[in-house]
Amino acid sequence: MTKHTKNTMSLRARLLTGTVAAAALGAGTFGAISANAAEPAQAPAAVTADTTHPRDLRQSTHLTIDAATRAARAALDAAESENQRVTVAVVDRDGNTVVTLRGDGAGPQSYESAVRKAFTAVSWNAPTSELVKRLESAPNLKDIPGTLFLAGGAPVAAKGAPIAGIGVAGAPSGALDEQFARAGVAALTR
């Protein structure tokens, strides 16, 4: 599943799957079991293992955390190079926040703003500066929970479908915020 994953499952990984796993947890192990700790492909007959039929599965595409971090950092760098203090957020297509970077000196309103701009951009696959215009015909779109219709959000796409949104907040204008967000998107194509 990742580059670190090996094909031959260790005994421990096998134990960590399903019913057997729980029984094997020692007294000193009190954290969470990593669900993906390894590919237990050869795991014998665990309750939950390997059984879902392929026709019942679909894939969704995400930025890797490496890419998302690089994009967020690029957006922040773009802001800092213009002496602006902003917060940057990356949200995936399911609406989950993947990366946040609260820039030095960014205002307290910027954190939540950045997250919501990113959410809004990925929801409708358009820059939030464009989505603001859409309110002219459907003003109540902005009442959808989690959204923010202010310039500063930009979508990230793969094969034409949205996979993430980058949101920036804290600059003196939404146009500036969005310029920085686009710099983040651009970092994914270099």
Next chain:
Amino acid sequence: MTKHTKNTMSLRARLLTGTVAAAALGAGTFGAISANAAEPAQAPAAVTADTTHPRDLRQSTHLTIDAATRAARAALDAAESENQRVTVAVVDRDGNTVVTLRGDGAGPQSYESAVRKAFTAVSWNAPTSELVKRLESAPNLKDIPGTLFLAGGAPVAAKGAPIAGIGVAGAPSGALDEQFARAGVAALTR
């Protein structure tokens, strides 16, 4: 992306991508743009289209809505066949609720319980009846927001990794709830 998606992108689909899309929205169109309406693979030079480098992408696996509905329905049927009133929920690996079915006569506490049991099962890839035991060594696991450590949740896996959780609540015992949740999981392997 789905069985309905065609390879040749319509004009409309192209228009619905990126900056161009927003400009093309007529006055009578006030809903949300479907981000995945089609595969705009040939879309020329849209701002957000096709540009993310493959090395920056990863895939995650989900149940189709058809499969998730079938599993939830199977869990509910199992409960009804034993004259129990329950709510069933399916949550994906990202924690998003995919399906909920509030069974006839299920108690008011069952809806949120079912969702949280499903969330808990998919988070640690184990039945919640097993996870309850884990609290002996780490009692504060149960303070993690969104979780509920009560029997009645079962994980769904593909290739050994968790992809969903099924939660059932409302029967007289958690053991019964979990029996029904497992019936839901079983429906995915037939």
Next chain:
Amino acid sequence: MTKHTKNTMSLRARLLTGTVAAAALGAGTFGAISANAAEPAQAPAAVTADTTHPRDLRQSTHLTIDAATRAARAALDAAESENQRVTVAVVDRDGNTVVTLRGDGAGPQSYESAVRKAFTAVSWNAPTSELVKRLESAPNLKDIPGTLFLAGGAPVAAKGAPIAGIGVAGAPSGALDEQFARAGVAALTR
């Protein structure tokens, strides 16, 4: 248990009531007692049984979970047949969410939108496309918690009274969303 408790309780009623009940729950039984687990019609004089005077009761009408699921599925099918990715929700007259189906690829904003459209439609017994117009004279209706004044919600009625709402969100326009919601309503009359 209290001064109202009489000695002539049926065995089952005794088990389900108060101290005895709790004691009877085995070590492996730690879930909730199903309040409706069976029809205890013959149970004589349990503390909580049968005693409310009929004049103090009223009935409310609900969709069965089978009907609600069928309606939601019909709405989702209508959307999929037009290649749209949406979430569908059914909410009852008391505002409780009964069914949710997050369609494959639906945007992250669609889930909460669908629930709120359904809530809004059943609250005022009108399609949300009509309710949007009502804001012209009472713009602050949209500030009522839980509502969303966007096309895509349709009421379900029985004998002229609203009993449920169906909400759809995620298509490129609210008009499309509402067309799918109406397909869900139509499934209840076939």
Next chain:
Amino acid sequence: MTKHTKNTMSLRARLLTGTVAAAALGAGTFGAISANAAEPAQAPAAVTADTTHPRDLRQSTHLTIDAATRAARAALDAAESENQRVTVAVVDRDGNTVVTLRGDGAGPQSYESAVRKAFTAVSWNAPTSELVKRLESAPNLKDIPGTLFLAGGAPVAAKGAPIAGIGVAGAPSGALDEQFARAGVAALTR
């Protein structure tokens, strides 16, 4: 539907149903349409009217507001007669709060406590003093949102099924609170 409902529907009531209704709303009418304003049995062909098939419907039983108020008042009177300051709440089987009465001088913690005790009692159809004992075998039941496992809640049943819960909070002991809650239940059987 209520004693006030007449069999012959007025023109206004007819207009207030479905699509027609919305169009008929004058500029001076900016509140909510009463969904149950009358029985529009003869309403001609409204979009949402009368069409749901009876096999798709089920009934749920509720206390009338008159009965719920009487019960709450009886509980409060019982407390006041013992010089105790409490809040009383009545919650229906769907978890909706129906009546609250914040007694003179009741502590600030009593309001939410009363609502949650009522919710808990109706969820499991048992007095909360009994449900507290159930935590011995399933301690995490108390983590279900909306519940409170403290004595002071009593269920109301009709034909053996729970239809409401009465919760009282604020007295020096939960035993007292529950005594008052039972006085509320008793008021429904006189």
Next chain:
Amino acid sequence: MTKHTKNTMSLRARLLTGTVAAAALGAGTFGAISANAAEPAQAPAAVTADTTHPRDLRQSTHLTIDAATRAARAALDAAESENQRVTVAVVDRDGNTVVTLRGDGAGPQSYESAVRKAFTAVSWNAPTSELVKRLESAPNLKDIPGTLFLAGGAPVAAKGAPIAGIGVAGAPSGALDEQFARAGVAALTR
């Protein structure tokens, strides 16, 4: 109990204070101590008793629960006499909800609406129908948490100062809602 505690406490004061109190609570007594359980006017020198200097105190005026219930009931009766299904709420000057009555058949949106209308009326000591007009000059007043600027709320005053608000929601127009709310206010002057 602390270094400030004196030895000459009355028996009752001792019981109600600190360690002794807790010990005195029997095994069956696990609720809250009623802070106002009696008038401990003669209690000498308890830690928390009688010591605040009168110059440091001010009084606020509230409706008794009897009056608040009567007003709420009058508002509900007024609605029912016109065949309208509404929820009624009474909120005190500190913003605390004192009484709620969810009328038979009232829409799910009405409960929170009624509470907020009452809150709004008592906050600005004016009927909400008047406060709506105030938004013309200060449109963002409606963004204050807890408020709702829709007709249907009426203030209750004593000696010219607001002491409570009555909110009604669920009728086809806010004007009707407010007529019923005023009927509630009127019940306090008879």
Next chain:
Amino acid sequence: MTKHTKNTMSLRARLLTGTVAAAALGAGTFGAISANAAEPAQAPAAVTADTTHPRDLRQSTHLTIDAATRAARAALDAAESENQRVTVAVVDRDGNTVVTLRGDGAGPQSYESAVRKAFTAVSWNAPTSELVKRLESAPNLKDIPGTLFLAGGAPVAAKGAPIAGIGVAGAPSGALDEQFARAGVAALTR
């Protein structure tokens, strides 16, 4: 009502009461009407004025803001004199926060802790160090929303009834926190 209140009501104060007030609000006046701006005893016939019958009223006792501030400051001074960084909160008998002081360098957890300790102390009219012990017999008291059962809260009483709570958080021990809270209480008796 306060020392600043005059007996002869100004024209403006009269205008600011009830229906008349709202009509009189000019375009430049877009804030909130001060509900208690003066004693409008002579106000002629306003809708909401002066009409509630005295038998329907009760009084509650509060600390003045001057007293509450003095008490909070005294608690903070006590902490600072021992080189501790804490937050102090004062909550009234209705649960409303009256004063908060976030001391220099107090930890981020201290603010909400202080408020909740104050709320808990005033709810049960006992120091929270004592209330902690009460959990032995009623462990779920601590699940009541808004409470925190940690030493550091002290009640303020007048004539034996609780009128406020003072909460302190941030010192290395709850015993220290509570010592500072008591210093706040003591400031009200000097």
Next chain:
Amino acid sequence: MTKHTKNTMSLRARLLTGTVAAAALGAGTFGAISANAAEPAQAPAAVTADTTHPRDLRQSTHLTIDAATRAARAALDAAESENQRVTVAVVDRDGNTVVTLRGDGAGPQSYESAVRKAFTAVSWNAPTSELVKRLESAPNLKDIPGTLFLAGGAPVAAKGAPIAGIGVAGAPSGALDEQFARAGVAALTR
């Protein structure tokens, strides 16, 4: 770090730092460790002590609690001198509430309003009366969580950068509220 801090660290202060501290906590010490209890400059080799490189640090400027209290009190005094009942709040540049003073008789809406006005003023370093005008070009700024665009908030700056906001709410007009807020700011320059 404060005027009370001594240069020579006591044994206790040393123990209270890092890993060593936790081990040293006796059974009677169950509160929070004051993170800043003293300057443990000579603390030997604690896990978390002294190691962050200076290049990785930045400073932010705050009002002392003494100054913030003085400013809040000055704002309240200004309101009281004009016979107005208001709540005053001070929020720092990170958005944390530092001081709140709920004035005698202030309306229930005023507390949250004051906090949000202060938050808004410090976020954009401008009086909220000015920020209201900014909505003409960016109306959705007001959808950012935590903000309130009503006159009554004033920023506090040091060397031109915002360090705090003072918010006032409850007077008959926002202009009055803001006049009082400015009086609070002025108290910091005397």
Next chain:
Amino acid sequence: MTKHTKNTMSLRARLLTGTVAAAALGAGTFGAISANAAEPAQAPAAVTADTTHPRDLRQSTHLTIDAATRAARAALDAAESENQRVTVAVVDRDGNTVVTLRGDGAGPQSYESAVRKAFTAVSWNAPTSELVKRLESAPNLKDIPGTLFLAGGAPVAAKGAPIAGIGVAGAPSGALDEQFARAGVAALTR
């Protein structure tokens, strides 16, 4: 204030301060004013500029965003090198989230867990594995909002005072999580 800040303030920066700033905002400028855009030291007589007396100010120390990102990345790298999927969060001394990195494949419960572990570590300036032990004497510490008492959080200190917390969640044990968090702390000392 940062390395980008220049000593001579541009005209634009001057305009962006206080009352003047707001007036100067053109129609095309609809974002937020950057409060710290430059050091307007020479700004003449702006309302809010430069006036706070130094005695009223204190400084707090923060990680730069560069350092916080480096620490978070180091923690994530440590996890990935052991094939673990985790989320990492950095929270500052005021409780604000500064950086979040949701690692590839981390469970849905890990995001909020990581933030809360970081919050807890910085609140008490100790690793959360140590703080867990503290619950033995003060079990209700874990009820403080925002905290999570599970191993995996580590404090960051400067001159012995806590300035940030790093939280990691998602590995099979809290011990592993904390090992990674410490790797993040270590990255700040190299």
